[in-house]
Amino acid sequence: MLLQTLLLASTASATCLHGLSKFAKRAGEGEEGAVEVGKFGYTGLVGPFNWAALAPENEACKTGKQQSPINIEDGVIALATEKPVLDIPEQAVEFENLGTTIEVIANGTTKFAGSDFRLKQFHFHTPSEHRINEEYFPLEMHMVHEGVTDANSIAVISVLFQLSTGEPNPVVKGLQPHLQAIREPGTKTEIEGLPLESLVEHVQNVELFQYGGSLTTPPCAEGLTFLVTKEPLQIDVDTFNEMKSIVKFNSRYTQNVLGEENLIAVGNVAGTADQFSVEQPEAGEPIATNATANATATIAGQPTKGHTITVSEIQGTPTYVVGVVQKKAH
Known part of the structure; x- marks a missing residue:
């Protein structure tokens, strides 16, 4: 949204860029000297x-x-x-x-x-x-x-x-x-x-x-x-x-790690076959997202018919197991 009119210091645009010439006057902005009320919100x-x-x-x-x-x-x-x-x-x-x-x-x-x-x-x-x-x-x-x-x-x-x-x-x-x-x-x-x-x-x-x-x-x-x-x-x-x-409340939610997928894109595929992978934590450690995940990576869910998972040498503290299923080429 490029500059169309110079924003005067007395005219308020309800974004972080109020008064800056990088963005044009927002639609519905009041007359000179007026304070525009934001068209977006947090709920x-x-x-x-x-x-x-x-x-x-x-x-x-x-x-x-x-x-x-x-x-x-x-x-x-x-x-x-x-x-x-x-x-x-x-x-x-x-x-x-x-x-x-x-x-x-x-x-x-x-x-x-x-x-x-x-x-x-x-x-x-x-x-x-x-x-x-x-x-x-x-x-x-x-x-x-x-x-x-x-x-x-x-x-x-x-x-x-x-x-x-x-x-x-x-x-x-x-x-x-x-x-x-x-x-x-x-x-x-x-x-x-x-x-x-x-x-x-x-x-x-x-x-x-x-x-x-x-x-x-x-x-x-x-x-x-x-x-x-x-x-x-x-x-x-x-x-x-x-x-x-x-x-009131006006805080945008915390965004993803810089360079990783936008969280709205992540949410769009959550719970589907295209969901993003998550590195399962060790006991007591927080979940961390996988920086190399892409749109085809999935979190292993409940096994379905035809899936085989082999587990061996489990001892001591419980271990998270991620199963990977490879589709055979026809």
Whole structure:
């Protein structure tokens, strides 16, 4: 979906790419200055399993193999070898409710990997979309950036938040008094002087996981750079509960291992002769998907007439047995 009209900072598109020129103005977007309420959701027929049916440009939601969010395994997903350099001054911002998330329109610049980026907005997901070593967090912020020289170059800095009884981060503390002003989808309010220095300091000082992924909302476009903080910021229980009551649930389910089959394609053949294979675990170990599985691989099920399985030398702890049946050539 290529650029047709330039999105103004005051006009909200209800995707992770709000304000970015890589994608056109969404159908049904309101007049200039209005806040568009999202046409997708997280439940039922408007939820992630059916996003591809909502618009033709959402095809990657069901076919892409570099989809986000993912479970980040420490030691498997690489740490960024350099730190982004952020310049986000304290400023007046616009705080909006897009129905699918709450979002802050802010200005700033970021240098990373030899490229310059403009901060366009940051928004929130609850619970977190990314997990680290299977652990999820109550809240995740996505700071969405557009390349200065290449508008199709998108970088997202993902900041995780953990519940704490201590002092909350100044950013969420600064947003809390304005949450009730945007309780209803389609509303917005101005905030004077939101303190962003602590956010900049955190991103520039903690370790960051880096990988190539996708938007976590329609159209699920791939080719983004994700930088995910290894350590979370703090949010207090009262602010989190108030934010959660407005945002509700807006977390896309964890996607497959990068490069492997889209989970919607996996689900389409589950329980059929074309289902994908699963490596059975040792006792007490989690199930892991087989990275070399393809659409003709199957999980061994109950033997049927004519099938023969020979088992020998079983002793000690129970053993999972996978039977392979070879069809004779006629």
